[in-house]
Amino acid sequence: MxxxxxxxxxxxxxxxxxxxxxxxxxxxxxxxxxxxxxxxKPTRRRGLTxxxxxxxxxxxxxxxxxxxxxxxxxxxxxxxxxxxxxxxxxxxxxxxxxxxxxxxxxxxxxxxxxxxxxxxxxxxxxxxxxxxxxxxxxxxxxxxxxxxxxxxxxxxxxxxxxxxxxxxxxxxxxxxxxxxxxxxxxxxxxxxxxxxxxxxxxxxxxxxxxxxxxxxxxxxxxxxxxxxxxxxxxxSLSPKRPSMPVKANYTWARLPVLRQEAEALHLSTDGRRKDLIHRLDGIEELRFTQAMTDWKRDLKQWRDSAGFSSTVGA
Incomplete structure (x- = not known):
């Protein structure tokens, strides 16, 4: 052939x-x-997303x-x-x-x-x-x-x-x-x-x-x-909706992680675990309050730019 x-x-x-x-x-x-x-498959280990x-x-x-x-x-x-x-x-x-x-x-x-x-x-x-x-x-x-x-x-x-x-x-x-x-x-x-x-x-x-x-x-x-x-x-075609802020939860965090977070926020790292959690929760509460205020402002701007008000009132 x-x-x-x-x-x-x-x-x-x-x-x-x-x-x-x-x-x-x-x-x-x-x-x-x-x-x-x-x-x-979703994991059951705590702290993993x-x-x-x-x-x-x-x-x-x-x-x-x-x-x-x-x-x-x-x-x-x-x-x-x-x-x-x-x-x-x-x-x-x-x-x-x-x-x-x-x-x-x-x-x-x-x-x-x-x-x-x-x-x-x-x-x-x-x-x-x-x-x-x-x-x-x-x-x-x-x-x-x-x-x-x-x-x-x-x-x-x-x-x-x-x-x-x-x-x-x-x-x-x-x-x-x-x-x-x-x-x-x-x-x-x-x-x-x-x-x-x-x-x-x-x-x-x-x-x-x-x-x-x-x-x-x-x-x-x-x-x-x-x-x-x-x-x-x-x-679907409007700008992306602002994501709602999430409040950090330090309840299940280990002591080394808490000390690292406190050091990053220029807080005292002395004391027991519950003392660190108390300090971090106070700072987080202030941050979360400000973040929610900014989110509500951004959400209102997003709704206005997407034409929600004019459409709903029609």
Whole structure:
């Protein structure tokens, strides 16, 4: 049987400079890198808090498994994410970060994870049509975003290849027709998106886009007395609601921790455990009172900026 023309067995005989160029070219192949949230089993140990993690079902690029030479060159382009389970690599210049959960950024606080920092490098994002209904505030987490891809579904992920829609820029995205009940919303959203973008490589002001989209939804929902639609329009695209302050509880803290906290607050570290708790509780009460005052002020500003007063009175 004759060998196929595509079979090339002398690659190792090529000059090393040429081989590295081939590996570099292979590392620029666009992929879907899907992520979704993951919560480990809750712990019963006192003093430990639950931590949100994220996982991925995307396989590592093939270039990282061919040889030591290819892996060395590939790691110049791919960055490893701190995913739970499989090792996940992404090329921020060419790969599409795919969000599988519409509540991924909205429901959970990722400020303490590596993903919050690394997502600022994301240039290409892939989401599903239903996620753009009232999840546009997600775009605020991607300041460097240049291309948004709307996909209907992702097929078999054997190679993490782009097997659904061809790559589209924000200008071309308006040509995609959404399916289901969100078609009218999607068409309007694409028009707003196109109005704020002039080319594929122009940086888009997503904060302005989100605020514009929020005002449009509020105006449309005023005539509808559906409580659910009003709540969605108010809470989803408005600025993030200020978090209520939490009062520290030193009751279960050990003596070394109490002394460390007292020293940090320039308090006396002498005395028994209950004496330290009494001093710390006094300082914490003052701090918490001031924090609650600031929170109420910020909450009022947030409600005014989100248009709650005008909507409720309509």
């Amino acid at each position: 004759a060998r196929p023309d595509a079979l090339f067995t002398r690659f190792s005989s090529l000059p090393i400079e040429l081989r590295y160029r081939v590996w570099a070219f292979a590392a620029t192949h666009s992929r879907f890198v899907s992520i979704f949230d993951y919560q480990p 639950k931590q949100r993690l994220y996982k991925s079902n995307t396989l590592a690029p093939a270039i990282l498994h061919v040889s030591t030479e290819s892996r060395t060159e590939g790691l110049r382009y791919y960055e490893k994410l701190a995913c739970r389970g499989l090792a996940t690599y992404i090329n921020w210049d060419h790969d599409f970060l795919t969000i599988l959960d519409p509540n991924f950024w909205w429901r959970f606080d990722w400020s303490g994870s590596d993903l919050a920092t690394k997502a600022t490098q994301c240039r290409q994002l892939a989401i599903y049509p239903g996620y753009t209904n009232y999840r546009l505030q997600t775009s605020g987490n991607f300041p460097a975003l240049e291309c948004l891809l709307i996909v209907s579904k992702i097929l078999s992920d054997e190679t993490s290849d782009l097997q659904t829609l061809e790559l589209v820029s924000p200008i071309q995205a308006q040509e995609i027709v959404a399916t289901g009940d969100n078609e009218a919303i999607m068409r309007e959203w694409f028009r707003n998106f196109h109005a704020h973008s002039t080319s594929h490589k122009v940086r888009i002001d997503y904060a302005e886009l989100c605020n514009s989209r929020h005002r449009t939804m509020i105006a449309k929902e005023k005539s509808d007395r559906s409580a659910r639609k009003l709540i969605e329009a108010r809470t």
